[in-house]
Amino acid sequence: MKRSRVYAIVVMFAISSFCRDFFINIPPFILIKHVKALGYRVDFGSRLVAYFGIAEGCSRIGTALLDDRLLKNRLLYVYFTNCLLAFAVTIVLGYNTSSSEMLTAYVLLIGLISGPLKAGYFAVCGELLDGEYMKELYAGFNVFSGFGIMAGLFVNGLVFDLTQSFNVAFLITAVVQLLGAASTLVVIIIKKLS
Numbered sequence: 001m002k003r004s005r006v007y008a009i010v011v012m013f014a015i016s017s018f019c020r021d022f023f024i025n026i027p028p029f030i031l032i033k034h035v036k037a038l039g040y041r042v043d044f045g046s047r048l049v050a051y052f053g054i055a056e057g058c059s060r061i062g063t064a065l066l067d068d069r070l071l072k073n074r075l076l077y078v079y080f081t082n083c084l085l086a087f088a089v090t091i092v093l094g095y096n097t098s099s100s101e102m103l104t105a106y107v108l109l110i111g112l113i114s115g116p117l118k119a120g121y122f123a124v125c126g127e128l129l130d131g132e133y134m135k136e137l138y139a140g141f142n143v144f145s146g147f148g149i150m151a152g153l154f155v156n157g158l159v160f161d162l163t164q165s166f167n168v169a170f171l172i173t174a175v176v177q178l179l180g181a182a183s184t185l186v187v188i189i190i191k192k193l194s
C-alpha cells in the first residue's frame with residue numbers, strides 16, 4: 001500500500017476515533033442533568049444511565065462472541081453502520097426528546113449501538129492496515145479518542161450553560177457522529193482502492 005494511502009487511512013480514522021468518543025461517552029455524563037432539566041426526578045436519570053450501561057455491556061458481549069466467526073474483515077463496515085445508526089437515533093430520539101419513553105428508547109438503542117464500536121475497536125485497528133502496526137495504531141487512536149471525550153464533555157457542558165437545554169448538544173453530537181461515519185467511509189473507500 002502506498003505511503004500516502006496509509007497516511008490518509010490513519011488521519012481519517014483518527015478523525016473517526018475523535019468523533020466516536022465525542023459521542024459515546026456523552027449519555028452517561030449528561031443524562032442525569034438533561035433529565036433534571038426536563039423536570040424529571042434525578043433517580044430516573046440514574047436508571048437511564050444504568051439502562052445504557054446494561055445495553056452497552058450486552059452488545060459488547062454479543063460483538064465479542066461474533067467477532068471472529070462472522071465479522072472478521074467486516075468490522076469497518078460494522079463500525080461505519082453503527083456510526084450512521086448512532087446519528088439517526090440521536091436525531092430521531094435524542095434531539096428534542098422530552099418523554100420518558102423516548103429517553104428510555106434512546107439510551108437503550110445508543111447502548112446497543114455503542115457496544116460494538118468499543119468492543120471491536122482493537123480488531124478494527126488491525127483491519128486498517130491489514131494487521132501492520134496494530135498496537136501502535138490502537139495506542140495513537142486512543143489519544144484521539146481521549147480528545148473526543150474532553151471535547152464532547154466541554155462542548156455539551158458549554159451548550160447547556162448557554163441555553164439551559166441539551167437539545168442543541170444532541171444536535172451537535174449527531175453532526176459529529178455523521179462526520180465520524182463519513183471519515184470511516186473514506187477509510188473503506190481508500191482500502192477498496194488499494
